[in-house]
Amino acid sequence: MSILSNENFRIFLSTWSGRAGLTLLIILTAVSIYTLVTIPVPEVSALWNDPQYWADYPKSSPPSWVNLFSNRKLLETMVFQERNIEITGKGKVAEFLVDYEYDAFPTHISLIISGLSYTSKTPVLTLSVIRPDGYSLEAAKISVTPPRPDEQPPYVRFSVKPERLLVSSSDELVREVYKLYSDRLDAPVTLIRIMQEGPQKYLFGVPQGGEIRPLKGVYRFTLTATQNEGLLKIDSVKVVLGGETYGFMGTDVIGRDLALGLLLGFPISLFIGVISSVIVTGLGASLGLVSGYLGGKVDNIIQRFADFINNIPVLPLLIFLVFSFGAKLWIILVAFVAFGWPGLTIVTRSIVLQLRESQYVESARAIGASNLRILVRHIFPSIAPFILAQVIFLTPSFILLEAALSFLGLGDPSLPTWGQILELGFRSAAVYLGYWWWILPPGILIIVTALTFVMISLGLEPVISPRVRAGGRR
Amino acid sequence: MGIYTRLLIKAASLIMVLLSVLFFMIVILGATGVSDRILSSIVNEEVRLYRQSVAPQIRDPAALEEAVAKFREEAIKSYGLDKPWYERLPDMFLRVLRLDLGRARHAQTFGGSNRISDIILERLPNTVILVTTAIAINFLIGIFLGVRIAAKPGTKLDRITSFLSAVSYAVPTWWLGIIFILIFAFYLRLFPYGGLYSSPAPQDPLLRVLDVLWHATLPVTVLVLVNVGLTIYVTRTIVLNIAQEDFVNVARIKGLPEGLVNRRYIMRVAAPPILTNVILGLAGSIGGAILTEAVFSWPGMGSLFFEAIVQSDEALVMSLVYMFTLVYVLARFILEVLYVVVDPRVRV
Numbered sequence: 001m002s003i004l005s006n007e008n009f010r011i012f013l014s015t016w017s018g019r020a021g022l023t024l025l026i027i028l029t030a031v032s033i034y035t036l037v038t039i040p041v042p043e044v045s046a047l048w049n050d051p052q053y054w055a056d057y058p059k060s061s062p063p064s065w066v067n068l069f070s071n072r073k074l075l076e077t078m079v080f081q082e083r084n085i086e087i088t089g090k091g092k093v094a095e096f097l098v099d100y101e102y103d104a105f106p107t108h109i110s111l112i113i114s115g116l117s118y119t120s121k122t123p124v125l126t127l128s129v130i131r132p133d134g135y136s137l138e139a140a141k142i143s144v145t146p147p148r149p150d151e152q153p154p155y156v157r158f159s160v161k162p163e164r165l166l167v168s169s170s171d172e173l174v175r176e177v178y179k180l181y182s183d184r185l186d187a188p189v190t191l192i193r194i195m196q197e198g199p200q201k202y203l204f205g206v207p208q209g210g211e212i213r214p215l216k217g218v219y220r221f222t223l224t225a226t227q228n229e230g231l232l233k234i235d236s237v238k239v240v241l242g243g244e245t246y247g248f249m250g251t252d253v254i255g256r257d258l259a260l261g262l263l264l265g266f267p268i269s270l271f272i273g274v275i276s277s278v279i280v281t282g283l284g285a286s287l288g289l290v291s292g293y294l295g296g297k298v299d300n301i302i303q304r305f306a307d308f309i310n311n312i313p314v315l316p317l318l319i320f321l322v323f324s325f326g327a328k329l330w331i332i333l334v335a336f337v338a339f340g341w342p343g344l345t346i347v348t349r350s351i352v353l354q355l356r357e358s359q360y361v362e363s364a365r366a367i368g369a370s371n372l373r374i375l376v377r378h379i380f381p382s383i384a385p386f387i388l389a390q391v392i393f394l395t396p397s398f399i400l401l402e403a404a405l406s407f408l409g410l411g412d413p414s415l416p417t418w419g420q421i422l423e424l425g426f427r428s429a430a431v432y433l434g435y436w437w438w439i440l441p442p443g444i445l446i447i448v449t450a451l452t453f454v455m456i457s458l459g460l461e462p463v464i465s466p467r468v469r470a471g472g473r474r
Numbered sequence: 475m476g477i478y479t480r481l482l483i484k485a486a487s488l489i490m491v492l493l494s495v496l497f498f499m500i501v502i503l504g505a506t507g508v509s510d511r512i513l514s515s516i517v518n519e520e521v522r523l524y525r526q527s528v529a530p531q532i533r534d535p536a537a538l539e540e541a542v543a544k545f546r547e548e549a550i551k552s553y554g555l556d557k558p559w560y561e562r563l564p565d566m567f568l569r570v571l572r573l574d575l576g577r578a579r580h581a582q583t584f585g586g587s588n589r590i591s592d593i594i595l596e597r598l599p600n601t602v603i604l605v606t607t608a609i610a611i612n613f614l615i616g617i618f619l620g621v622r623i624a625a626k627p628g629t630k631l632d633r634i635t636s637f638l639s640a641v642s643y644a645v646p647t648w649w650l651g652i653i654f655i656l657i658f659a660f661y662l663r664l665f666p667y668g669g670l671y672s673s674p675a676p677q678d679p680l681l682r683v684l685d686v687l688w689h690a691t692l693p694v695t696v697l698v699l700v701n702v703g704l705t706i707y708v709t710r711t712i713v714l715n716i717a718q719e720d721f722v723n724v725a726r727i728k729g730l731p732e733g734l735v736n737r738r739y740i741m742r743v744a745a746p747p748i749l750t751n752v753i754l755g756l757a758g759s760i761g762g763a764i765l766t767e768a769v770f771s772w773p774g775m776g777s778l779f780f781e782a783i784v785q786s787d788e789a790l791v792m793s794l795v796y797m798f799t800l801v802y803v804l805a806r807f808i809l810e811v812l813y814v815v816v817d818p819r820v821r822v
Contacts, residue, residue, distance in 0.1 A: 017640075311491045311806070315761030316779070316798040320499060323783060323791055324506050400646055404765055407648055409783055422649065426769070431652050432667060434660045443649035450644035458640060 008463045018459020024452035032267040041264060048261060048416045055164065056110050056240040057255030060430070062437050064245040075104045075243035080221070085234045090225050093125065094237040098219040100132075105201040105214060106168070107242035111140060111223075114162035115235025117154040122146040123228035127167065127239075129203060132217025135184055137176040137203065139221075140167045154231070162236075168200040177202040200241075250437035253428045258421065262441055265418040269449055272329075272417075273399035274391075276336040280398075281391045284341035285383070288348025293356055293375055303349070306342035314339045315404070322410045329412040332405060336398055344390055348383065355379050385464040393457045396450035403446050418442035477814050484810045488803045495799045499792060500566050504559030509566055512789045516576035517549045570796055575789040581781055590793050594775065598797065600670060601774030604690065605763045608697035612759075613752060616702050620709025621741070627714055635710070639703030647700045647762040651769035654692050665692050668771035693770040697762055701755065712747050716740050746817040753809045760802055 012018040035041070047053045057077065064076045080096035087093060111127055125142040142165060147155045157163075167173060174191060177199045182188040187207035194202055204219070205212035221239055225232055249259035291302040321335040355361060356379070364374050405411055406419025407426070425431070425438040503509040524545045525538070532538040554562040569575060573591040582588050583596045623632050659667045666672065666689055676682050716722065717740055725739045726732075767776030775794055782790035 308491060308494065311488070311803075312495060313757045313760045313798055313802040315757075315764060316795045317495065319764075319779065319783065320791060320795045321502070323786075324502055324508055324788075396644055400644070403646055404648065404761075407646075407765065408768070408780060422652070426652060431655050432660065434656065436656060439652055439656060443646070443653065446646060446649065447644050451641060454640050454644050 011463050012459050015459040015462060017455045021452055021455030021457075021459055024448065025456065028266060028270060028449060028452060031263070032270055035263045036267050039260075039264065041267070044260065044264065045415055048256060048264070049413065051254050052161075054251075054255035054257075056112065056238075056242070057251050057257065058107060058242050058244065058246050059251065059255050060253050060433075060435055060438070061244055061246045061251045062435075063248055063250040065248070066245060073101075073103050074245045075102045075106060075241075077243035077246040078106075078241040079238065080240075081236060081238045083236045085232075085237065087225065087228075087232050088230065090228050093223040093225055093232070093234060095223070096221040096239050098221060098241065099217075100204060100214070100219055101216050102243075103214060104244065105198075105204050107200075107244070108169075108198070108240075109139075109167040109200050109203075109242070110240045111142070111165045111167050112162050112238040112240070113142065113158055113165075113234060113236070115156075115159045115233075116144065116163075117156045117159075117233045118144065118228065119153045119155070119230035119232075121227065121229040122155075123225045123232055125223055126226050127221065127223050130220040130222070131203075132215055132219065133206070135180055137173070137180060139173045139176065139203070140165055140170045141172055154233075159235075168198050170199075173199040173203065181207070249441060250435075252421070252424060252438055253430070254424075258438065258441070261416045261421050262418065262445060264416050265421070265442065265445060266449075268415050268417050269399055269402070269446070272333070272402045273395040273449070273453070276333055276340065276398040276402075277391050277395040279333070279337050280340035280394060281344060281387055283337060284344030285348045285387045285390070287341060288345040289352055289375055289379065289383075291345060292349035292352030293371070293379065299349070302345065306345045309339060309342045310346070312339070315401075318401070318405065319408060319410065322405060327405075327410045327412050329415060332402065332410075332412065336401065340394070340398070344394075348387075351383055351386065352379060355382060389457065389460050389464050392453050392460065395453040399446065399450050399453075418446050481811060481814065485807055488807055492799055492803045496567060496570055496796060497563075499795060500563060500570065503788070503792060504563065504566070507559075508788045509559055509562070510555065512575060512792075513553045513555050513562075515789075517546065517553055517555065519577060520549050521546045570792065573793055573796075575793050578782075578790045579787040580785050581778060581787070581790060590790055593778065593790075594793055594797055597773060597775045597778050598801075600772060601763060601767065601776060602801070604693060604697075604767065604772060604774055605759055607690070608694050608701075608763070609752070609756070609759055611694065612698045612701045612705055615698065616705025617709050617748065619702075620706045621713055621736075623706065624710045624713035624717060627710075632710070635703070635706050639707035642700055642703035645700055646765075647696060648765035648769050650700060651693065651696045651766050654696055655769070658692060665689075668769070670773050690772075693766050693772055697759070697766055700762065701759065705751070705755070708751050709744075709748055712751075713740060713744050716743050719743075746813065746819075749809065749813055749816055753806060753813075756805055756809070757802065760798060764798075 013022070056079075061077065062074070064074075067073050067076070078098065080098070082094040082096075085093055113125070123144055125144070126138060127140045127142075128136060128138050130136045142163065144157050147153070174194050177194055178189065178191055181202060185207055189202065201212060204214055206215040207213075223237055247257055247259050249257070249262060251257055252261075287302050287306075291299045318335050318339060321338070322332055325331045361374060361378055364378050369377075402411070402417065403419035403422075406417050407423045409423055409427075411417050411420045411423070413420075419442070421442045422439065425435065425442075430438045500509065503512070521542060525542050528541055529538060532541060550556055554565055573594060575590045577588045578590050578593055580588075581593050583592050585592075587593070619635070623629075623635055626632065655667055658665045668689070670686060670689055671682070672685055672689075676685050722735060722739050725735045730739075763774070764776035764779050766772070767774045768780035771777055775797060779791070779794045779798075781787075782794060
């Protein structure tokens with residue numbers, strides 16, 4: 001009877017742990033597939049480790065939904081972007097409407113332009129802001145480098161490295177804000193105070209009873225080309241208003257969007273767990289098969305070796321191996337396999353020893369079947385359910401082991417994993433500062449993933465219990 | 475086979491494990507060129523000390539350079555750095571056995587010494603205290619509850635424990651430690667964030683002990699919580715299997731009091747396999763302790779391991795792997811002796 005028969009599946013589903021495990025597995029797989037399809041993993045993994053890319057994200061910010069649970073409305077980080085802009089001559093390049101309904105001021109404002117090209121006269125770009133009360137300010141000016149003497153049009157700028165302008169520390173904005181408050185709002189402030197507190201506070205504020213209160217309403221951010229002739233192309237214009245919260249899962253100390261890192265962790269974690277488990281089980285079971293069936297010298301050598309590795313404290317040596325060969329994914333996998341196989345070899349051997357004496361094996365031998373044929377056709381099928389159960393049973397231990405290694409700083413740095421997110425969190429004192437959004441989700445995801453396989457394992461127990469019992473006794 | 479022969483064989487095989495692990499490590503370090511780096515940093519240190527000691531006596535700079543160069547050459551020869559790594563194996567082997575691996579890069583003892591052997595010997599007792607306390611509490615609770623639950627199999631309590639032990643298998647010790655710090659140290663402010671003593675440590679010996687206990691509460695609780703589920707479950711299963719044997723039923727039918735049946739007929743038989751589980755769980759506890767110490771900055775070998783990795787201090791990492799294996803092998807042997815005491819069958 002095949003392990004995958006409908007009857008077995010029905011038994012499996014009749015246990016609630018089986019149902020729960022299967023549901024979780026489907027969810028985990030779905031999220032992993034979604035991640036792999038929607039996110040180009042290699043590129044995003046590279047971006048993940050590039051602090052430049054995250055410069056405009058708020059650092060160590062809680063997720064935006066904390067506002068639902070608190071009275072004081074924390075400012076969400078707002079990102080506005082327009083792509084693939086083409087204009088001819090002077091005129092409006094991009095416009096963003098900012099609906100501002102918060103009780104706090106942005107931590108910073110920045111403007112990022114990437115991939116600009118122009119054909120004749122060098123353009124000058126100006127960012128201006130119209131406040132809800134109708135006053136207009138010129139916030140920043142970007143001058144593009146003029147063509148070099150030998151350069152041919154189109155002149156490409158900001159394509160390798162995007163131009164990032166911190167609007168909230170630009171002299172233009174400080175001066176404009178100063179003029180606005182002294183000339184129009186009739187509440188003069190000193191230049192020094194504006195610079196100290198940041199002009200963005202005054203840009204989004206209004207004097208009220210001796211202090212500056214946020215002015216709520218719609219702000220219109222406009223980027224115009226004040227000088228240009230011919231065709232002007234821009235790949236992307238981005239305006240970021242830095243806040244105290246970000247996105248669905250918050251950010252870490254570098255400003256990285258934790259939602260992205262957590263999402264990338266799904267396929268990586270599943271991959272490491274399942275692939276190590278499959279290889280370890282495959283190797284362990286085949287050595288056990290050979291050892292139990294052939295007996296004699298081969299058996300002796302394999303069993304001595306398995307005993308030896310079984311007697312070693314695994315984690316210190318695992319750390320040692322990854323430490324001396326470097327934290328690369330394949331080295332971690334090899335180390336898992338090197339220390340993982342013995343337990344299964346010993347158990348498989350004891351089952352095979354019993355099977356070897358069974359009548360059907362004896363009769364197969366009597367009609368002259370070769371050793372290989374007996375192993376593959378007669379012995380393997382009867383231990384296959386046990387092996388399948390072992391693959392599932394071992395998977396969580398490798399998921400946990402990889403997380404532990406990552407936490408010790410020995411994870412493959414090119415792949416963001418949950419363990420590594422926790423490691424940085426621990427090392428940058430997130431625990432001592434109470435950054436729960438950084439510490440809780442990765443750990444919960446590790447537990448849920450490991451638990452999925454534990455549940456399936458429990459659900460499989462009634463399906464293969466005779467084998468498990470035969471194997472459990474040493 | 476006599477008891478002593480049996481213990482002797484066990485001791486020999488455990489020593490073999492230790493030596494093989496050492497050998498394996500040294501080969502890897504040699505082949506990857508790490509042992510070269512460790513030895514040359516020891517040589518550089520000695521040359522530096524030599525230069526300091528002879529500088530006042532030799533005035534002529536050229537003569538000084540010559541003397542230093544000569545000393546360096548001798549040091550290189552005496553450490554075998556002029557030979558390929560495989561010819562140096564026996565020497566390196568003895569060096570590790572004696573923990574004679576020079577100085578740590580950053581780690582220090584409280585006294586300020588940075589010799590690796592000093593640091594490790596200072597940290598070793600802290601780890602042993604933490605791990606033995608946790609293992610002892612774990613097995614006291616585990617065996618007590620396991621036996622209790624085995625008396626009423628199939629009840630709600632039984633099912634809940636089985637489920638919780640499955641869940642606790644999926645919880646990483648170190649993450650639970652972080653969460654405990656977040657809850658009990660950060661939000662509730664009941665326990666310290668980590669360390670062994672408050673600073674400054676109390677002078678009064680009694681207060682000092684209480685202070686250590688206060689600091690040890692969270693790490694020990696975490697280590698126990700993560701492991702106790704499995705201990706309860708395993709104990710329950712072993713006791714349950716034995717309680718269903720015929721000789722137990724016969725004892726009950728004979729009318730022996732329940733307490734006597736439990737003690738003499740069930741526990742007596744269940745003790746050896748339970749002890750086997752203690753032995754098997756040891757490796758896991760040591761691994762868990764490395765991470766738990768790191769999380770709670772408990773100044774033992776585990777947090778030293780964490781520091782050594784961060785500072786990529788190769789000599790320190792190697793010494794620690796050796797010490798962990800040594801501690802593990804010793805603990806295995808002690809349990810092996812206990813096993814002989816508990817199980818009369820092996821004494822026959």
